[in-house]
Amino acid sequence: MTFKQYTLLGLSALTLAACQTTTSAPEMSVAEVHDAALTLDTHIDIPLTYMSEIDPGLATDLQVDLPKLVSGKLDSGFWIVYTPQGDLTAEGYAEGLEIAETRVKAITQMSQAYPESIEMARTAEDVRRIVGDGKHAVLIGMENAYPLGESVESIPLWAERGVRYVGLTHFGHNQFGDSSNPNPERDTGPKWNGLSPLGEDLVRALNENGIMVDVSHTGKATMMQAADLSTTPIIASHSGVKAIADTERNLDDEQLRKIRDVNGVAQMVALGSYVKLPTPEQKAARDALDAEFGDRSAWDQAKRDVYSERRAEITAMSPEANVSNFVDHIDHAVSVAGIDHVGIASDFDGGGGIIGWKDASETENVTAELIRRGYSTEEIGKIWGGNLLRVLEAVEAEAAN
Known part of the structure; x- marks a missing residue:
């Protein structure tokens, strides 16, 4: 039995909390601290050939496959149903839906193909149980709500299929709200000045169906309005901070404080151009x-x-950006929003990867840098997965009421 399995299965929550509070990271090896943490990456992309031409259970050219998950002890993550932003037309929505269907089916197939190593998770408790059993927990996130079309009626179906967060926008404004990055060919300025009326309906539907509201890629007004409207904590599934790298995609301090105020979490992203400015x-x-x-x-x-x-x-x-540059973003987000409101996302196979964390096999290097910066085992556990699972539990509880 691994240290992680013993921790998750053999100790009560109260005992675990006491151990974490009193054990500082330097008293344990990097490997022990990393193994004790439930590591959760909130953004892992997949190609459209996933499970048809590429078998992620084998060693591949992808940044995330089963051998790399095992080597890097990356316990769990959100595999992503990503749809690029197209025209706001029936034809565009149909094309987007076809892409989304391809990816969600592939993720489902992957989670079923290796039952001894991988299992689909639908709840925070599922994640803990699966990881405690020595397997990797797979959750599903939807990046860009565009394929939903002009209605939110399909949200219960996507929830049933395992989607546990939905990103409202991507690059370019859509039918739900304004993006942080307007499309230079389609968008001449703000389209909705934040959320659209349909976007407000989407936030409510996500709340009702136990799906986290994701504000990465949204414009600031969209993000702030979503935070105020949502009855559950929101997340930024893969974002950096403007104070370190001032790009349109990254979050400013006011946004970080808003995420804190609604008890959400900002997942810092290891994508080089958002970590370190060119x-x-x-x-x-x-x-x-x-x-x-x-x-x-x-x-x-x-x-x-x-x-x-x-x-x-x-x-x-x-x-290139490196792990130290990346943890600078974590440090700043923690200083502004607090230790309970910051997490980690790689954006692997979607542009992510930095020196020292080029793929899932190098995941322990992030933990090593957190230890070097003086974070305790309890704090590292929160950053690596505890904070996100807390939000997911709050969203689950709201949907059950």
Whole structure:
């Protein structure tokens, strides 16, 4: 039995809390602290060929597969039903729904293909039980509510299929609200000045069905309105902080305090361009590349591959973001929002990955840096998964009332 299994199964919650409170991280090895924490990554993307051409139970070129989960002791995570933002038309919604269906089916198939190692989780208690049994817990998040179309009537179905958070927007405004990054070709400014009326309906539907409201990728007004409207704590599933890297996608201190005030959690993201700002030369090169390639929602895989190669050349112009840079975001978020309101997301296989945490096999390096910064075992447990599971439990409780 591993240290984690003993901790989760053999100790009462009261005893565990006492142990965590009185045990500082330096008194244990990095491996012991990491093994004791229930590690939960709130953003793991998958390609459209998942489970059809790519078997994540084997060693692959992906940043997350079963061997890497085992090697890095990454216990659990949210696998993502991502849909790129398209036109706000019936045809666009239909195309988005087809993409979403492909991904949710693949995640479900993956969770069933390796029952000795992987299990689908629907509740916070499921996550703890599955990890306590020595397996990896899989949850589902939806990035971009766009494929829902012009109605929220399908939310109960998505809840039944296992979706436990929904990101309101992605790049470009949609039918639910304004994005942090307007589409340069479709959007000339704010579309709704925050949430749309349908977006307000979506927040209510998520509350009623036990699904967390995710405000990563939303504009600030959208995020603040969602926080005020939601009857449950909200999350930012994969965001950084503006005070460290001032990008449109990252959260400013007012947003961090709002997440704290509604008892939510901001999951810091390990995506290099949101962790560390590019040099002026890199920014100019990236802007030129983006202008050359245009609207990414229309790209086929070949164009995505070429873009990725060109982007990698630009990234190589300056040292990449590393684990220390990443934990700078955690430090700042903790200083503003408090230790109970900060978590971790990789954005692996969706652009994430930094020096020292390039894939799931290197997950322990994040714990090592947290220890180096002086975080206790209790605090590391909160950051790695405890805070997110607390929010999920609150959302579950609200839906049950």
